[in-house]
Amino acid sequence: MLKHKTVLTFALALLLAGCAGVRPPSPDSRPTENVSVTFLDVGQADATLIRTPEGETVLIDTGQNGRTAALLRKLGIRRIDLLILTHAHADHTGGVESILESFPVNEIWYSGLDYKAKLRRLLERNGGLQKVSAGFEKRFAKLILTVLHPQAKPLRNSVNNRSVVVKAVYGSASYLFPGDCELECWDQLFKFHRAELRADVLKAAHHGSGNGTSSGVLINVRPATIVVSCGRGNDYGHPHSIVLRLVDRLGAQLLRTDLQGTIECAGARCAPVAEAALSEISGR
């Protein structure tokens, strides 16, 4: 009976995926072979989920509201091993409260910079709060996360330029998550971590803004896929036409949450996921 139901669920998932022209997500919250990286469609904001075949879950940023927790529930997430907050802006931390209310969170990384007292108190209530800077590293069973920015003596000029920048490596697949890093932040990355910037998948810094991606960024990271997390028809004009031209010239795959919704990478292969398929498959 159970087997029957599983086959039916798969058939439905394939049908839905065929209709929408997209690949369905894994029916289990745990990927079976490759690491899975999901760029959640949270509007003009960032929230990225990493899941490993070993069952570990890492969330990078929380979006701007409760939508992120709702999407994680749809994906069947029950706990978060590590929450990384790139910086204190509301489009990255606005969903913190609902995430902490909805899931046990084992550990939280943040820069310790620019956080208002109310948000800081909320984070401090979680026993696993950890201030991180460049050089900080965590190894799960096979997933390795390395902090490349900010330096111990951080830039003074803007909150975005003090973003926590994380490189993730799982087997042969690599990802770079630069938060809202702007060009001054990238200059420091080129200076101190140039050799570590190379990644298969790059989340476009600062939602595809012209100050988050330059030809120098693309030359150093050399991504096969670039994912832009931004809101449909946003007021900022993200992603910027200059960035689109640079990506086009590079010949990389461009995926956008504003146009394609949630994006999922299995290893280094990335494609959109239909939200309808997420609900049907997880049955939640």
Ligand SMILES: [Zn+2]
């Ligand atoms: Zn942002």
